Amino acid sequence: MVGSPATATLILNKVVVDLEGETLRLENGDAIALRPQAFAVLRHLVQNANRLVSKAELLEAVWGGAAVTDDSLVQCIHEIRRALGDERYAVLATVSRRGYRLSLERSDESALGGPSIAVLPFATMRGDEPNDYFADGLVEDIITNLSKIPGLFVIARNSSFGFRGEKADLRTIAAELRVRYLLQGSLRQSGGRLRINAQLVDGASATNVWADRFEGAAADVFDLQDRLTEQIVGSIEPSVRRAEIERAHRKRPESLDAYHLYLRALPHAHANTPVETDKALQLLARSIELQPDYVAAHGYAAWCYEQRYLRNGLDPADKATALSHADIALGINSDDPQAMSIGAFVRANLTRDYDAAVEVLDRALALNNNSALAFGFSALVSAHSERHQRAVEHAHKALRLSPLDDPLSYHPYCALALTHLFAGAFADAARYAALAVRANPGFSIPYAYLAASHVGLGNVEAAHSAARRLIEVAPNFSVGGYVRTNLFQPYLMDALAAALRTAGLPE
Structure with a gap:
């Protein structure tokens, strides 16, 4: 299996395929009819792209072993090809007496494994050349800082800037760039102040996931650019996380992979109550079973066992398990600032080696200086270890970066x-x-x-x-x-x- 596409949309033969909405449309937005059963066949072929899928496998996957003839499958294949305009079988090929193969370019697969985003050029007033430069610099800084967020696939500037001034449907742009989210915005100047409106858009539905307004004095443009970048990137990370959690809850249970099990665990872990912690640990155990080296899941498992240890009787087994997961999250090859922050927090609370924890937290913040989560954990470790000034500074930074x-x-x-x-x-x-x-x-x-x-x-x-x-x-x-x-x-x-x-x- 090449991959289990997590992205909501992709383009096949100039047809936009929305896997979540189970719809097809042309790039101009016109809908293309396809029966639910035929779409289920298409979904399985996309999820197993670039390999031979036997007729028996498709019959089992779509009809669940019900007694149907090959004619039902053949009819679905015919409808898919007609919907995709694939008269030459270039996208969906028949392998004689064996099955079918759907061709998906490797570049189409690059953004399919997790959340992905493109930052579009911010709009300015026509002929406003100074603000054009400022807006482009701001977008470049946002792209650079978003690229520091582990697990987030960020489209390069040259690709996203190719859509400057275009009026295309946002769903089409997302499909062409093969991303799940788009960040768009506009910049206006009034007197000595600059105002920026920014929106994070779900590429599948063209609906807003998050929107906000930012402004500041234009006198020191570089300082303003830094502050706006910090505020926007700091807001996007938790907004994407929240949208990904909601997306995971919409997935069918049988299609959950390690990533989506991890996402489903997050709200339970965040609740920080005994009942919710146990729910989170069940999901995280399944995630780690599917992907044993998943450091993000190990980080949250460490925190959940630490929660259970401290608030459920101080069981030494819970402490040992928490430290074991924390060690994996802090392993020599870990470059995930979120997992590092959680692992450092857990080790600080359970071993009271605060100096080592602060060192790890500083490395995590150097990797991503816009993580409200990392600043929050750093503030707690600092408060527990009487680093009062650092605790206050990092707590306020976390609150500044974090949505309400x-x-x-x-x-x-x-x-x-x-x-x-x-x-x-x-x-x-x-x-x-x-x-x-x-x-x-x-x-x-x-x-x-x-x-x-x-x-x-x-x-x-x-x-x-x-x-x-x-x-x-x-x-x-x-x-x-x-x-x-x-x-x-x-x-x-x-x-x-x-x-x-x-x-x-x-x-």
Whole structure:
């Protein structure tokens, strides 16, 4: 099997094939009719392109062993060729008495394995030459920085700039470039300010996945270009991740591969509750079974086992398994900043080797300085190890890069709450703890920070209220169990434990 195409669209003989929507259309957008059964045959042939597919295999794949004659398959093949305009059998060939082979150029396969994106030239006002240069420079910087995101296939500038000024349907452009997503935008200047509108578009449906507006003073164009690049790229990474998760949930269970199993695990891992963690681990185990060297899946497996260890009885087996997965995520050949960040966080919490963790986090951020996830984990490690200034800086950077609905925004809020709590700034600690609770109401630890902060402020009733909510979320929580996690220096943990007892939490 050449590959299991994950991309939504591709072009066969100038016909746009939408595998998810199960539709065919011409490049001008006109629909081409094809029966569902014939489309199912086409899908299997595309998924097994450039190899001989026997009649028996197609009959089993499409009809599931039901009693049908070869005539049903022959009729589907005829309809596919007619829909593709393949009168000469150049795309779909018959191999006499054996089966069929669908030809897909190797270049068509390059972007089929995971998320892919092309950044189109940003539109400017006609004749606005200075802003044309600025817009092109901005797009080039965006392409360069997107290319640092592991697993994201980014089309080179020369290819995407070939569509400058074209009015073609976005679905056709995505199909021609063989990408899943398009980033488009426009630039306008008013007085001394530049305004940029940007949209991330699903290439299959031409619908917006994300859109935002950015602006700044035009006086220092290079500084503005850097800041806009950071903001746009930082928003795109979690937006693509969220869209990929939604796409994985739409896939049929029997067609899930390692990548899509991993994507399905992410929302459960992000929830950070015992029940959801177990769901994530089941999916991650299946992903790793299919692809044992998948470092991204190992990174999340490490984090999930760390979650289970810290919040489900401190089982030594969970700790050992978490460290084993973290070691793979941090292996000598790992260049995935996300997996490196998670692995470093897990090792920091379970071994308290904070210096080594910070070194890895710095390497991860050097690989991708626009990862809100990496900055969030770095902020937590820094807060746990009393690197207060770094914790605050990295937490705010994560929040600046992250959309408001990023499922991991509770990480930087937790880091800020803890840092201010340790510093005795209880009002700020309470504010950030409340934001962490709002970002993830099912995660128990922010309630502990909130309760301790209110104790520091002398708000006994508010502290008791936070403690009650903590027990509702985590009925087995105890102060003694939390102390045994050994996450902080003893004097800090003793002070936090004393506050939690004052809030009324059980020993």
